[in-house]
Amino acid sequence: MESQRGLLFEVKSFDPDILNGRYKDRILLSLILGPIETSLRQRIYDGARSKPDIFVGSSTTMGSQYATIFARELLAAPAAKNMTDEEKVSALTREWHNFVSVELPRLTRAVEEIAS
Numbered sequence: 001m002e003s004q005r006g007l008l009f010e011v012k013s014f015d016p017d018i019l020n021g022r023y024k025d026r027i028l029l030s031l032i033l034g035p036i037e038t039s040l041r042q043r044i045y046d047g048a049r050s051k052p053d054i055f056v057g058s059s060t061t062m063g064s065q066y067a068t069i070f071a072r073e074l075l076a077a078p079a080a081k082n083m084t085d086e087e088k089v090s091a092l093t094r095e096w097h098n099f100v101s102v103e104l105p106r107l108t109r110a111v112e113e114i115a116s
Helices: 040-047 085-115
Strands: 006-013 025-035 067-075
Touching: 025 040, 025 085, 040 067, 040 085, 067 085
Parallel strands: none
Antiparallel strands: 006 025, 025 067
16 A cells, blocks of 8 residues: 655564575664655655765665665664564664664754755
8 A cells, every 4th residue: 555655664574484584583674765756756865875874775776666765774683593582672672762863863854954
């Protein structure tokens, strides 16, 4: 179902059965640029690509409808491999709080600057 929003955060949890266990417990947070007015979409994408220190993990090409302009792991599969469930929750909570307090305000300011 399409959200009809130009920017959308997405949290992915990878199914280890589908991926032969390769990404077990990996949690990825992404900021997705979706289908919006073409010139605004291009301006946001170009602006994000020009600020790699803020828009970490952005895709190198803009798809016809969607492009990832920010991505970071909240839980890495290799680290999670040796963690208990409680340790995974603690790590996820710590990374989420770091994202909300540090990265999200930087992303918000940068997107507002690019879009204005």
